[in-house]
Amino acid sequence: MDRRLTPATDRVAHERLRGLIDRPAFTAGHLARLAVPLADLLTAPDGRRDRQLLFGAEVTVIETRGAHSFIEAAPDGYCGWVQSAALSAERPAITxxxxxxxxxxxxxxxxxxxxxxxxxxxxxxxxxxxxxxxxxxxxxxxxxxxxxxDAPATDPVAVAESLLGTPYLWGGNSRSGIDCSGLVQAALTACGKACPGDSDLQRAAFPATPTIRRGDLLFWPGHVALAASETLMIHATAFAMAVIWEPIPDAIARIEAAGEGPFLGAHRP
The missing domain is CATH 2.30.30.40 (SH3 Domains)
Incomplete structure (x- = not known):
């Protein structure tokens, strides 16, 4: 099972995994909501950042250990540890x-x-x-x-464009710092489209397409961009340490020349 998508610690697993995974205890968990502007989602209580959660994010708490809680985030199912103090049991209706x-x-x-x-x-x-x-x-x-x-956006590329210049941050999901898959997830989520949190999960979630049009996702090993047209893309890249526009042919040549892998094609959300 993918660690990122498995609501289980070494001690406790979500009830729906009973019979599929061996753990000393199972739980239905309890619902909570992120009550701080931004929180890191960690691989372990003292681990590195995998992703980030934004204010108002819905989570299911699986286990609390010391100052941290292991949670499953909605709607993408990403799992990890957050500071327990960042969570609230109060869940007024989101509008x-x-x-x-x-x-x-x-x-x-x-x-x-x-x-x-x-x-x-x-x-x-x-x-x-x-x-x-x-x-x-x-x-x-x-x-x-x-x-x-109170309504979804209609164009993920326009949403991504609003974040031009945002500094690159590994595992980042906010205006303060964002990475390639965080930018794609933010753009699609704003338009009401469910989207996984990491580029490999995004590539698996959406069907491949032989052509490129606005709104398609473009993939390399460990990287994803959003096509604005057949020839132009927007992405959060460590190359510029920011969200930038880049011609697609230039990016394909640059990334391959840097030894970071070939272009893997386009997928259509």
Missing amino acids: HRVSAPATHLYPAPDMKQPEIASLSLGARLAVTAISGRFASLATGGHVPLQHIS
């Missing part, structure tokens, strides 16, 4: 998402107030009221109406 690259959370509906926190594209919000040009959240604080939406 909106952050649709801008990033926004600020304010203590009052007033842009001159000192901000409480920054929220990234894709953060999930429970709006309870509108006050002037601000939305009030059930979890506390206020966000500008210009930065949120």
Whole structure:
């Protein structure tokens, strides 16, 4: 079983794995929600970052060990450890998402107030009221109406374009830092399309296509980009340490010349 998609520690597994995996204990887990702007999803309580979770992410807690909890994230099923203090049992109904690259959370509906926190594209919000040009959240604080939406986006390439210049960060999923698969997941999720978190999982999830058109995913070993046209793509790349545009033929030649593998083709979400 893929560690990233298996809701089980060495001690406890999710109930649905009973009979499929050998563990001392099984549990149905309990639901929780990420209550901080951004949290690393770790390979172990003291491990490296695999991915990140954004404010409002839904999770199932499988085991709590010390200051960390092992969780299965929704909707992509990615599993790992997060700080337990980052989770809340309070789960008010989600009504909106952050649709801008990033926004600020304010203590009052007033842009001159000192901000409480920054929220990234894709953060999930429970709006309870509108006050002037601000939305009030059930979890506390206020966000500008210009930065949120109650409907999905329609063009993943345009969503990715809004993150141009975002610094590259391995395992990153936010405006503060993002990697290639994080950018693709953010773009597709914003458009209401379920998408796995890592490039190999994304390649397996979507069918191959012999042609390239806007919105297709382009793959190399360990890398993914989003086609803007037959000849242009956008991606988060360590080559530039940022989200950039790049001509597709140039990227194919550059990546192969660097010994990072051949172009593996296009897949269509």
